[in-house]
Amino acid sequence: MRVRANLTCGLGAFRLAAELSLPGSGVTALFGASGSGKTSLLRCLAGLEPTARGYLEVSGEVWLDSERGIARSTHLRGVGLVFQEASLFAHLDVRRNLEFGLQRTPVAQRRLHWEGALELLGIAHLLERLPMRLSGGERQRVAIARALLASPRMLLLDEPLAALDQPRKDEILPYLDRLHRELAIPMVYVTHAMEEVSRLADHLVLLEAGRVVAAGPLSSTLARPDLPASFEDEIGVIVQAVVAHVDSQYQLAHLSCAGGELRVPQQGLKPADGCRVRIRARDVSLTLHEETDTSILNRLPGVVAAIHPSSHPAQVLVSLLVGELPLVARITRLSCDKLQLQVGSKVWAQIKSAALL
Numbered sequence: 001m002r003v004r005a006n007l008t009c010g011l012g013a014f015r016l017a018a019e020l021s022l023p024g025s026g027v028t029a030l031f032g033a034s035g036s037g038k039t040s041l042l043r044c045l046a047g048l049e050p051t052a053r054g055y056l057e058v059s060g061e062v063w064l065d066s067e068r069g070i071a072r073s074t075h076l077r078g079v080g081l082v083f084q085e086a087s088l089f090a091h092l093d094v095r096r097n098l099e100f101g102l103q104r105t106p107v108a109q110r111r112l113h114w115e116g117a118l119e120l121l122g123i124a125h126l127l128e129r130l131p132m133r134l135s136g137g138e139r140q141r142v143a144i145a146r147a148l149l150a151s152p153r154m155l156l157l158d159e160p161l162a163a164l165d166q167p168r169k170d171e172i173l174p175y176l177d178r179l180h181r182e183l184a185i186p187m188v189y190v191t192h193a194m195e196e197v198s199r200l201a202d203h204l205v206l207l208e209a210g211r212v213v214a215a216g217p218l219s220s221t222l223a224r225p226d227l228p229a230s231f232e233d234e235i236g237v238i239v240q241a242v243v244a245h246v247d248s249q250y251q252l253a254h255l256s257c258a259g260g261e262l263r264v265p266q267q268g269l270k271p272a273d274g275c276r277v278r279i280r281a282r283d284v285s286l287t288l289h290e291e292t293d294t295s296i297l298n299r300l301p302g303v304v305a306a307i308h309p310s311s312h313p314a315q316v317l318v319s320l321l322v323g324e325l326p327l328v329a330r331i332t333r334l335s336c337d338k339l340q341l342q343v344g345s346k347v348w349a350q351i352k353s354a355a356l357l
């Protein structure tokens with residue numbers, strides 16, 4: 001199961017040209033600045049863009065092949081769409097909105113059933129409410145459930161959290177996490193919020209001016225030192241970790257990961273919980289010996305794997321291996337020379353900030 005695409009489309013002066021190979025399940029994030037073409041690409045996948053040309057194959061089915069005159073319409077592609085504003089029918093209660101999703105798919109082709117969708121999105125208690133009596137987060141959960149009840153072959157989400165304030169985002173993110181774990185269909189998630197990408201995505205596509213400038217598994221793509229300058233602040237790694245224990249006196253969670261132990265401010269985690277941590281290159285500094293007289297808690301021994309130029313001539317990006325954990329540090333070229341760093345140098349990575357996602 002894969003998504004293979006080689007798409008172009010022209011919208012006024014803007015031209016999208018995207019070649020992609022995405023996994024057949026899990027979340028692919030389309031990330032890029034405003035106007036980079038994220039929504040246009042999503043619309044091409046959905047069959048909503050009449051100027052789309054090229055080739056698109058999803059899980060072995062050809063949805064678009066301009067050379068062979070194939071252009072499957074949106075409703076035959078079987079995509080679920082969720083937009084920034086939940087487009088529920090205002091005059092229908094939640095139950096009838098959901099039934100609308102369900103009725104779009106014949107019984108024999110239904111893969112997610114009523115109870116399953118209600119449970120997955122935590123909306124069973126909302127069935128009798130009208131959309132105007134739901135919070136923004138609840139509305140989006142209903143919109144996602146409605147899209148899923150149509151048993152789509154691909155779920156496309158266009159900035160589903162962008163219209164929500166932070167508490168509503170925090171309310172809905174755990175449900176998106178569950179979708180991600182429990183659904184076996186590809187999900188494509190458009191956002192310009194790196195926190196959402198880091199938390200939810202398995203695969204990342206970076207777009208700039210209508211082009212794919214990098215694509216691949218989330219952490220290795222973000223760790224690439226050759227990302228265009230506009231993405232340089234995002235360079236770093238996403239670490240998979242497990243809570244080893246929680247220090248209740250200092251409210252720190254001790255996390256075990258491939259590189260050793262990390263300590264991060266506790267956020268309701270329990271021992272054995274899995275979590276993700278984002279460590280940006282700009283938050284990692286290097287020393288030759290372990291510095292113990294420092295406020296920085298997270299200090300890990302590693303070996304320099306590569307040194308790359310950065311988009312600013314004053315800086316370099318140093319790729320490290322801390323045990324089996326790759327890390328990237330952005331330091332000045334001057335410091336790199338002063339510490340005489342080279343491939344194989346032993347260093348201590350000081351992590352100034354590790355964001356729990």
Ligand SMILES: Nc1ncnc2c1ncn2[C@@H]1O[C@H](COP(=O)(O)OP(=O)(O)OP(=O)(O)O)[C@@H](O)[C@H]1O
Pocket residue numbers: 011012013014032033034035036037038039040041192
């Ligand atoms: N129908 C249209 N006609 C002309 N230009 C369009 C049309 N739709 C989009 N564009 C242009 O195409 C470019 C890409 O737009 P798109 O919405 O795909 O970007 P985006 O990355 O999703 O941006 P944002 O994050 O702001 O939503 C923009 O410059 C936009 O102005």
